Amino acid sequence: MTPDLFVKYFHFIGIFGVFGSLCIEAFTVKPTLPRWQVARLAKIDGLYGVSSILVLATGFSMWFLLGKPAEFYGENWIFYLKIGVFSVIGIASLYPTIYFVKNRKGGTDDEVTIPSLIIWLIRMEVLLMLTIPLLASMMARGIGN
Numbered sequence: 001m002t003p004d005l006f007v008k009y010f011h012f013i014g015i016f017g018v019f020g021s022l023c024i025e026a027f028t029v030k031p032t033l034p035r036w037q038v039a040r041l042a043k044i045d046g047l048y049g050v051s052s053i054l055v056l057a058t059g060f061s062m063w064f065l066l067g068k069p070a071e072f073y074g075e076n077w078i079f080y081l082k083i084g085v086f087s088v089i090g091i092a093s094l095y096p097t098i099y100f101v102k103n104r105k106g107g108t109d110d111e112v113t114i115p116s117l118i119i120w121l122i123r124m125e126v127l128l129m130l131t132i133p134l135l136a137s138m139m140a141r142g143i144g145n
Contacts, residue, residue: 007062034108081144095118
């Protein structure tokens with residue numbers, strides 16, 4: 001077994017973690033939530049963060065250390081688009097993350113009003129995540145070189 005097999009495996013595990021946690025957030029978040037659910041969303045968002053770090057670490061390992069030559073990725077504009085989409089998703093997640101962390105403590109039955117922007121951002125993140133497999137498939141087929 002080669003190291004790139006394990007790196008690719010953990011890359012996929014990270015992707016599943018990112019997408020799964022985003023979907024849970026999208027289905028859970030509502031205009032008002034009890035504080036215990038906000039605390040749970042903060043934990044789910046923590047899983048999202050750890051999974052994102054795993055995706056980045058393994059992705060950069062594949063780019064610079066393992067697998068295809070770095071030029072395969074570095075000369076492909078679709079690869080940069082894929083990184084850009086992932087970056088936009090990460091930036092969009094900052095406001096919900098900060099909000100959930102700040103509002104997770106207090107009485108468990110207190111109602112917390114969730115700003116509509118947070119709901120919109122989480123849904124946008126899910127939709128953008130759905131474009132990444134298409135971009136990855138295009139890139140793997142040599143489109144964008």
